[in-house]
Amino acid sequence: MSRDSILHTFVVAGALCVVCSVLVSAAAVGLRPKQEANKILDKRKNIIAVAELDDPNKSIDDIFAERIESKIIDLETGEYVDESVVDPMEYDQVEASKDPARSVDIPSREDIAGIGRREKYSFVYVVSGEDGSPEQYVLPVNGKGLWSTLYGFLSLDSDGKTIRGLTFYQHGETPGLGGEVDNPNWKAQWPGKKAFGPEGEIQIEVLKGKVVEADPKSQYQIDGLSGATITAKGVSQLVRFWLGDNGFGPFLDKHLHEGSES
Ligand SMILES: Cc1cc2nc3c(=O)[nH]c(=O)nc-3n(C[C@H](O)[C@H](O)[C@H](O)COP(=O)(O)O)c2cc1C
Structure with missing residues (x-):
């Protein structure tokens, strides 16, 4: 076959395609376990960040093993579920x-x-204090912003009312606008805010404007995101959804709120 023939060109191009696709497939399959491990590590990093357990002298896995227990609950009943029903190691x-x-x-x-x-x-994710008793409960949350579904973690104090932090590990909002949900200054407003009012009603909300500190309601309020009202409203609604009856409400009522058994 002449090197300049059309057939030769097709044979070389075809062979190249086969070699490349084998290489790409092998890389995709070979790297999958590493990608899965990195996904878990990233999630753990975010849980540790929202619980403010970062320690530069310890590995993520060590902090997790020492302070955090991954449990599964039935959202409808609020009860913990045995590992034989849902295995936390396998559950996506x-x-x-x-x-x-x-x-x-x-x-x-x-x-x-x-x-x-x-x-x-x-x-x-049940976070233990230095004495081993539960100190915070980190809850996975998600909801729609403007362009995307935001996925993150909300940490609640063991009093079941006080927020310890909110962080997102995945979203597609616009950097500089909705993406400001990742701004450390904005996130710093969440710790210490009250999620529920005196009657147990959900009060926490992200405002359209700025919080007025002198207002007694400011304990339940977070500054809006300038130019990104839709994302801000989405965050407000997703937090309220997951604290409510369709989210972790039954769990919080059973295990954390007044009159609960633990
Ligand atoms: C390119 C582009 C990207 C935008 N990204 C966001 C966003 O991520 N989140 C958001 O709420 N609004 C975003 N907006 C603005 C919304 O369309 C809307 O105007 C805004 O949410 C209203 O907020 P404001 O009342 O604070 O101005 C974007 C607008 C443009 C033109």
Whole structure:
């Protein structure tokens, strides 16, 4: 076959395609375990960050092992679920939220987070204090912003009312606008805010403007995001959704709020 023939060109191009696709497939398959491990590490980093447990002298895995217990709850009943029912080592909560067999439909009038469906089981990360007793509960949350679904963690104090932090590990909002949900100055407003009022009603909200510190309601309020009201409203609604009856409400009532057994 002449090197200048059309057939030769096709044979070389075809062979190149086969070699490249084998290489790309091998890389994708070979790197998958590493990607999965990095995903878990990233999630752990965010849980540690929202619980303010960062320690430069310790590895993420060590901090996690020492201070954090991953538990699964049934969102409807609020009860902890045995590992034989849902194995925390295997459970992919985001995947479950999209699977009709493992999630529930949320009636549109109640769907203030704009997520359509909600998984039946959720992780709850129980953070222990130095003395070993539960100090915070880190709850996975998600909801619609302007362009994307935001995924993050909300940490609640063991009093069940005081927020310890909010962070997002994934979203597609615009940098400089909705992306300001990642701005450390904005995130610094969340710790210490009260999520619930005296009657147990959800009060926390992100305002359209600035919080007026002298206003007694400021204990429940967070500054809005300038030029990104839609994302800010989305964050407000998703936090309120997950603290409510369709989210962690039953769990909080059973285990943290007044009159609970633990
Ligand atoms: C390119 C572009 C990107 C935008 N990204 C966001 C965003 O990520 N989040 C958001 O709430 N608004 C975003 N907006 C603005 C919204 O369209 C809307 O104007 C804004 O949320 C209203 O907020 P404001 O009342 O504070 O101005 C974007 C606008 C443009 C033109």
